[in-house]
Amino acid sequence: MAMPPGLNEATSCAYLLMRGIDESHLVLDGATKARLLEGGRRPLADPVHGGRLHRRLPRPRSVLPEVALRLAQWSALASSGIGPRVVETCIAMAERMADRARHGFTVRTGF
Incomplete structure (x- = not known):
């Protein structure tokens, strides 16, 4: 069964955005990650300004996974109807x- 029009794009957008903000925890300290997560609000909400988000990323950018580097691109995937909500x-x-x-919160996995 096929998805309704726009649902696949909205799902892909949500998945990639969530994955992008989550993946950076692997390589960044808490303070840097907090600064990036808080600083991404306007550029992420307005993909036209996605370059601002990219400029906030730490150098070298190669320490971040590609999915985290492309948040502005992922935010543009969903249709204009549901995209802003995603x-x-x-x-x-x-x-x-x-x-x-x-606050240094960590999740421990693998008991």
């Missing part, structure tokens, strides 16, 4: 993640 949800998650990163 991006707002991702921004809300990024803000919560920034707060956790700032």
Whole structure:
């Protein structure tokens, strides 16, 4: 069964955005990650300004996975109808993640 029009794009957009904000935890300290997550709100919400988001990324950028480097591109995937809601949800998650990163919250896996 096929997805309704626009649902595949919205799903891809949400997945890639969430993946992008989550993947940076592998290589960044908490303070840097919090700064990036908080600083991405406007550029992410307005893909025209995606270059601003890219300029906020730490150097060398090669330390970040590609999915994290392309957040502005991912935010443009969803249709204009649902896209803003998908991006707002991702921004809300990024803000919560920034707060956790700032306070040194970690998740332990593998008992």
